[in-house]
Amino acid sequence: MKSYSKNLTKQQAKKALVKFGRNILPEVKAKSLLEVFLYQFRGPFIYVLFGASILSLFLGQYINAIFILAVLLINAVIGTIQEYSAEKAAKALKKMVPSFANVIRDNKLVKVESEIIVPGDLLQLVPGDKVAADMVLQQTSSLKVDESMLTGESMPVDKIIVKASEAVSDVVEMFAGTNKLVDENQELIDKQQMCYAGTAVLNGRGSGYVIATGINTQLGKISEDIESEQTKPPLLLRIEVFTKRITYAILLLIALIFIITLVRGDEIGQVFLLAVALAVSAIPEGLPAAITVALAIGMRRMAKVKVIIRNLLAVEALGSCTYIASDKTGTLTVNEMTIQNITLADGKSFDVSGEGLDLHGEILPSSSSNLNKNTIEQTTKQALKLLTYAGLLANESYLEETREGWQGQGDMVDVAFLVLASKLGINYQEARSRYREVGQIPYESENAYCASVNEFEGKHMLFVKGSVETLLTMCDFKVHNQDKLKLTKYVDQLASDGFRVLGIAYKELKLVPGQLEDELIHLSFIGMVGMIDPLRHDVIEAVSACKAAKIKVAMITGDHPKTAMALAQQAGIATPNMKAVTGIQIAEAFEQGVTAFKYCVHSTQVFARISPHQKRQIIEQIMDDGDFVAVTGDGVNDAPALNHAHVGIAMGLRGTDVARESADIILTDDHFASIVDGITQGRIVYNNIRKVIFLLISTGAAEILLVIFSLLFGTPLPLFPLQLLWLNLVTNGIQDVALAFEPAEGNELTKAARPPCEPIFNRLMLERIIVNAIVMGCLAFALFKWQIDSGVAEQEARNITLLLMVLFENVHVLNSRSETLSIFKQYFFGNKFLLFGMLAAQGIHIAAMYTPGIRELLQLSPVTLEQWSTLLVIALILIVVDESHKYLSN
Numbered sequence: 001m002k003s004y005s006k007n008l009t010k011q012q013a014k015k016a017l018v019k020f021g022r023n024i025l026p027e028v029k030a031k032s033l034l035e036v037f038l039y040q041f042r043g044p045f046i047y048v049l050f051g052a053s054i055l056s057l058f059l060g061q062y063i064n065a066i067f068i069l070a071v072l073l074i075n076a077v078i079g080t081i082q083e084y085s086a087e088k089a090a091k092a093l094k095k096m097v098p099s100f101a102n103v104i105r106d107n108k109l110v111k112v113e114s115e116i117i118v119p120g121d122l123l124q125l126v127p128g129d130k131v132a133a134d135m136v137l138q139q140t141s142s143l144k145v146d147e148s149m150l151t152g153e154s155m156p157v158d159k160i161i162v163k164a165s166e167a168v169s170d171v172v173e174m175f176a177g178t179n180k181l182v183d184e185n186q187e188l189i190d191k192q193q194m195c196y197a198g199t200a201v202l203n204g205r206g207s208g209y210v211i212a213t214g215i216n217t218q219l220g221k222i223s224e225d226i227e228s229e230q231t232k233p234p235l236l237l238r239i240e241v242f243t244k245r246i247t248y249a250i251l252l253l254i255a256l257i258f259i260i261t262l263v264r265g266d267e268i269g270q271v272f273l274l275a276v277a278l279a280v281s282a283i284p285e286g287l288p289a290a291i292t293v294a295l296a297i298g299m300r301r302m303a304k305v306k307v308i309i310r311n312l313l314a315v316e317a318l319g320s321c322t323y324i325a326s327d328k329t330g331t332l333t334v335n336e337m338t339i340q341n342i343t344l345a346d347g348k349s350f351d352v353s354g355e356g357l358d359l360h361g362e363i364l365p366s367s368s369s370n371l372n373k374n375t376i377e378q379t380t381k382q383a384l385k386l387l388t389y390a391g392l393l394a395n396e397s398y399l400e401e402t403r404e405g406w407q408g409q410g411d412m413v414d415v416a417f418l419v420l421a422s423k424l425g426i427n428y429q430e431a432r433s434r435y436r437e438v439g440q441i442p443y444e445s446e447n448a449y450c451a452s453v454n455e456f457e458g459k460h461m462l463f464v465k466g467s468v469e470t471l472l473t474m475c476d477f478k479v480h481n482q483d484k485l486k487l488t489k490y491v492d493q494l495a496s497d498g499f500r501v502l503g504i505a506y507k508e509l510k511l512v513p514g515q516l517e518d519e520l521i522h523l524s525f526i527g528m529v530g531m532i533d534p535l536r537h538d539v540i541e542a543v544s545a546c547k548a549a550k551i552k553v554a555m556i557t558g559d560h561p562k563t564a565m566a567l568a569q570q571a572g573i574a575t576p577n578m579k580a581v582t583g584i585q586i587a588e589a590f591e592q593g594v595t596a597f598k599y600c601v602h603s604t605q606v607f608a609r610i611s612p613h614q615k616r617q618i619i620e621q622i623m624d625d626g627d628f629v630a631v632t633g634d635g636v637n638d639a640p641a642l643n644h645a646h647v648g649i650a651m652g653l654r655g656t657d658v659a660r661e662s663a664d665i666i667l668t669d670d671h672f673a674s675i676v677d678g679i680t681q682g683r684i685v686y687n688n689i690r691k692v693i694f695l696l697i698s699t700g701a702a703e704i705l706l707v708i709f710s711l712l713f714g715t716p717l718p719l720f721p722l723q724l725l726w727l728n729l730v731t732n733g734i735q736d737v738a739l740a741f742e743p744a745e746g747n748e749l750t751k752a753a754r755p756p757c758e759p760i761f762n763r764l765m766l767e768r769i770i771v772n773a774i775v776m777g778c779l780a781f782a783l784f785k786w787q788i789d790s791g792v793a794e795q796e797a798r799n800i801t802l803l804l805m806v807l808f809e810n811v812h813v814l815n816s817r818s819e820t821l822s823i824f825k826q827y828f829f830g831n832k833f834l835l836f837g838m839l840a841a842q843g844i845h846i847a848a849m850y851t852p853g854i855r856e857l858l859q860l861s862p863v864t865l866e867q868w869s870t871l872l873v874i875a876l877i878l879i880v881v882d883e884s885h886k887y888l889s890n
Contacts, residue, residue, distance in 0.1 A: 016118035128656025142204035284696035298685030307678035319682025341530035391417030495562030499530030550752035705777025738837035
């Protein structure tokens with residue numbers, strides 16, 4: 001077993017957790033309920049309605065004024081409830097993606113939630129980690145840390161050991177027992193030997209002791225002075241701009257009508273009443289609340305399909321994706337590496353049985369080797385063992401037996417070598433203990449190799465593991481009489497069969513140098529392993545769904561081109577004639593200029609042997625050419641691409657802390673299919689927001705037409721401001737929120753994504769608003785005028801007209817369920833909230849006709865069943881018109 005420095009036991013850690021508390025920062029002080037409530041009275045719509053109530057008071061319309069203020073109060077209550085619910089949802093989502101740390105407890109490396117780290121814990125740091133607490137380093141290897149969040153300096157900081165381990169022990173004992181900040185005095189401990197909570201590990205390895213957690217860290221000290229305010233996503237910003245424009249349009253319209261009526265000689269009181277009616281008609285009071293509900297529902301639905309939204313922008317943006325640039329390992333594949341082939345340097349090949357973490361299996365000569373199992377030469381057996389020892393010693397993973405079976409911790413490539421060792425009868429823990437490590441070069445994706453120096457059989461042996469192409473440049477084939485060309489052919493053959501190929505090499509050292517990198521020459525090539533990481537079962541179907549939705553899918557990986565191409569063809573990403581573009585080709589095209597680089601990027605959807613920097617270049621080019629790009633990533637080196645993409649998607653299971661914090665979305669299961677599910681939900685959310693806006697704006701436009709027609713034809717107002725408020729509050733106020741619960745229409749992934757630059761009010765929506773508003777406004781006014789001309793009293797005429805408008809809105813909400821699908825092709829009971837809303841709206845209005853007090857306030861009276869039925873038939877004309885428009889538009 002690998003030996004560790006002094007560390008806590010589980011029992012000691014539990015006691016420390018009780019003593020010091022959880023390793024969390026105090027949350028930003030939330031607004032009080034009163035502050036949230038008062039905040040609801042901000043906004044242009046509110047100001048206009050408040051102005052209308054003041055006007056009503058001056059005109060002696062006290063009931064109107066009180067009713068408008070009541071509407072404002074009800075909206076404020078609804079807004080307060082929604083904001084509270086959204087805050088609870090955000091906190092719940094935050095808990096779904098915890099941060100983890102690697103800690104040594106009971107002399108064993110374990111992965112625990114950062115919240116339960118305590119002073120005195122021995123932490124290990126690897127690239128991509130977010131440092132969980134303030135710590136004093138006791139060991140480092142090329143460790144670089146990004147401290148920009150604390151210092152503002154963008155350059156990474158080199159961490160080195162300044163004080164010996166005895167001094168470190170003194171500092172740990174001094175501060176770990178108190179959980180207090182380390183004094184910045186250099187005599188105590190040098191900053192270069194400190195790592196601070198919240199900073200990010202960019203390169204190298206390190207380990208050290210925790211001396212402060214939670215509020216007592218440097219980050220905690222700063223956080224006490226900070227109050228963060230969540231930025232608004234673009235969708236809500238666009239809605240705010242939209243509301244302001246409506247407000248200005250209303251004020252302009254009111255001013256024009258005010259001038260016209262005054263010039264015409266109308267009574268000033270009547271003019272003001274008309275202005276109030278216009279303001280009330282035009283303002284979609286329920287829009288902000290309905291959009292908040294739609295976004296909250298979308299976030300919850302995405303969470304159910306394993307997609308966690310880190311900011312609201314992603315709810316809208318994910319549904320707009322036209323290009324997905326995906327990792328291979330763990331996203332398209334299951335991330336369970338199994339070594340199935342071993343090819344030694346002399347060309348002898350062996351097949352390995354067993355899959356995944358099954359520790360049982362056999363290593364037998366492959367059919368192409370013409371070897372007999374019972375007559376394998378001793379030198380070949382020794383080469384197999386040397387390859388296996390090299391693979392498990394240049395390795396940072398370990399196996400753990402649980403109730404569910406064996407589980408691997410660490411990189412799954414490393415874990416595969418531990419499983420191989422078991423199949424060859426080698427206990428990896430005993431081997432690591434026996435062959436002590438005295439030097440190490442950790443794996444970095446830019447290098448594509450890792451190395452360790454071990455005291456092996458009485459010698460200092462350098463073992464190197466990495467991509468075969470990289471190792472071949474380090475090996476001396478003339479001295480060792482090996483055929484480099486043949487080895488390259490073996491690699492190509494294995495890669496063509498879909499294997500991921502890794503090479504193993506070694507070198508005997510006389511002394512252990514300070515810079516191991518200097519010794520990576522004249523190595524002896526031992527052999528290579530071919531490992532399989534099969535596609536996830538749902539990837540082929542998910543890629544097919546993307547194609548149907550006109551979404552391009554590309555694979556960007558560091559693997560061999562032939563391995564990448566084989567898996568891409570299995571997944572349906574690559575066509576038979578497509579060729580993978582390599583990192584070398586990308587670099588050459590970039591040097592040649594924009595035209596060559598653009599052609600290179602768009603010539604394929606499979607990119608192999610790509611560096612993190614090149615991944616960002618590819619993404620930026622695709623974005624520049626007009627695609628809306630989602631990028632997946634899991635490592636610290638993926639952070640630039642995740643940051644620059646329109647939508648960054650990090651892996652929740654195997655992703656690093658840095659990758660998760662750079663992303664907009666986190667997949668809690670790492671499945672590619674979850675991205676497709678998220679795109680579907682994103683499109684549903686956006687469509688539902690459009691449905692709400694369409695309902696509110698078209699009905700509001702119809703009410704404005706009613707007022708304008710009365711002005712043009714010289715009739716009394718068809719509906720008073722109070723009745724218009726009732727119409728908007730009761731009918732729309734119930735039904736618009738219900739539209740936010742609309743399920744999928746079923747065709748979300750059969751249509752191309754919405755163009756990113758397309759406004760909410762596109763041509764289709766504007767056409768539908770105009771057509772439906774004209775039908776509702778004209779029919780309602782025609783009915784009102786016909787009644788007035790027939791001698792019906794104004795109050796009764798308004799009663800019938802108001803009921804018709806309620807029925808219109810009941811019917812119109814059915815039209816609003818889809819922009820393109822006929823209502824006869826939709827499942828009628830698909831949205832129970834909507835059906836309840838329709839019945840509730842109609843029921844409340846009918847109940848108001850019979851309720852003393854409300855009846856007089858709204859000037860309502862009961863109607864006969866025959867009158868109600870006739871009005872319903874008139875209202876159903878709206879369905880005929882909208883269905884005709886849908887038919888002609890498709």
